[in-house]
Amino acid sequence: MKPAAFDYFAPKSIEEALALLAEHGYDAKPLAGGQSLVPTMNFRLAQPAVLVDLNGIDELFFIREGGDGLRIGAMTRQRTVERSPLVQHRAPLIHETMPHIAHPQIRNRGTFGGSLAHADPASELPALAVTLNARLRVQSSRGERWVAAKDFYLDLFATDLQPDELLVEIAIPDLPAHTGWAFDEVARRHGDYAMAGAAATVTLAEDGTVTGARLVYLSVGDYPTEAFQAQALLIGEVPSPAVIRSAAETAAAQDINPGSDIHASADYRRHLAKVLAGRVLNRAVERAKAR
Numbered sequence: 001m002k003p004a005a006f007d008y009f010a011p012k013s014i015e016e017a018l019a020l021l022a023e024h025g026y027d028a029k030p031l032a033g034g035q036s037l038v039p040t041m042n043f044r045l046a047q048p049a050v051l052v053d054l055n056g057i058d059e060l061f062f063i064r065e066g067g068d069g070l071r072i073g074a075m076t077r078q079r080t081v082e083r084s085p086l087v088q089h090r091a092p093l094i095h096e097t098m099p100h101i102a103h104p105q106i107r108n109r110g111t112f113g114g115s116l117a118h119a120d121p122a123s124e125l126p127a128l129a130v131t132l133n134a135r136l137r138v139q140s141s142r143g144e145r146w147v148a149a150k151d152f153y154l155d156l157f158a159t160d161l162q163p164d165e166l167l168v169e170i171a172i173p174d175l176p177a178h179t180g181w182a183f184d185e186v187a188r189r190h191g192d193y194a195m196a197g198a199a200a201t202v203t204l205a206e207d208g209t210v211t212g213a214r215l216v217y218l219s220v221g222d223y224p225t226e227a228f229q230a231q232a233l234l235i236g237e238v239p240s241p242a243v244i245r246s247a248a249e250t251a252a253a254q255d256i257n258p259g260s261d262i263h264a265s266a267d268y269r270r271h272l273a274k275v276l277a278g279r280v281l282n283r284a285v286e287r288a289k290a291r
């Protein structure tokens with residue numbers, strides 16, 4: 001199908017883009033990589049009257065070191081993030097996860113910020129942003145604000161972004177010392193959206209007990225799902241196989257509320273959630289010991 005008719009603007013600065021969003025409000029949509037927006041327009045699930053194309057705004061494309069971690073511009077291509085030595089070094093969880101997102105052709109065009117703003121519950125990057133305590137810089141012609149990733153996701157495909165706001169930058173803090181990380185997912189074919197996925201970080205004290213743990217799922221709820229009860233079980237424990245198994249079982253049984261759809265039943269998603277939690281927690285613990 002073809003999209004409904006729309007007006008097209010190609011601003012060259014953030015300021016110009018924000019003025020267009022302020023003028024057109026709910027009728028306008030920013031266009032980033034177009035890998036989600038254009039298909040939904042072609043299916044007429046979205047019919048914005050105005051597209052504000054961000055691709056000509058050079059100041060939105062960057063990866064740089066900030067004081068306490070990395071700063072990534074919203075329009076940075078997913079493939080650029082995947083291939084960045086800086087990301088590999090300072091945000092290894094992101095580096096490990098990028099190849100799971102779609103296919104190289106889509107990552108060549110899709111953007112880091114576009115994926116976060118789109119808020120697909122099956123997307124990897126929103127779950128990573130929550131796991132890593134990312135902060136999102138949001139700008140409008142009214143000013144700017146920072147939002148913690150955990151507060152950004154409100155519902156299915158719904159974020160805290162207002163229609164006149166742009167996501168401009170993402171701050172990813174460094175992992176604490178002695179922290180390991182891991183990501184894994186299960187999809188029918190590599191590159192498909194996952195039926196379930198999980199990201200974890202584990203921080204160990206000198207005596208080997210867990211002082212910090214994050215376990216966040218994708219595709220088992222309407223937005224990134226943090227396994228709070230499983231995390232609490234790990235804190236203060238030496239992460240033996242029995243402790244990890246118990247955390248994984250708790251996560252799958254109590255922390256998530258998956259739905260059934262044509263891709264997987266709720267029961268199967270719970271099964272995957274348990275298996276994936278075991279895998280990512282074990283790998284994160286091994287890496288924490290090695291750091």
Ligand SMILES: Cc1cc2nc3c(=O)[nH]c(=O)nc-3n(C[C@H](O)[C@H](O)[C@H](O)COP(=O)(O)OP(=O)(O)OC[C@H]3O[C@@H](n4cnc5c(N)ncnc54)[C@H](O)[C@@H]3O)c2cc1C
Pocket residue numbers: 029030031032033034035036037038039054074075100101102103106109110111112113114115117118120122123124125161165166167168191192193194
């Ligand atoms: C076949 C296929 C398979 C895919 N598989 C996966 C997968 O496995 N995992 C996955 O995570 N993704 C997958 N994707 C989606 C892909 O990662 C998209 O690139 C991503 O979801 C959206 O990024 P984009 O830059 O293309 O954004 P766009 O499609 O341009 O925009 C998406 C939405 O976000 C808004 N938006 C974009 N940028 C901003 C901004 N800076 N500020 C405010 N709002 C903004 C737009 O207005 C729009 O509503 C797949 C896509 C396809 C076509």
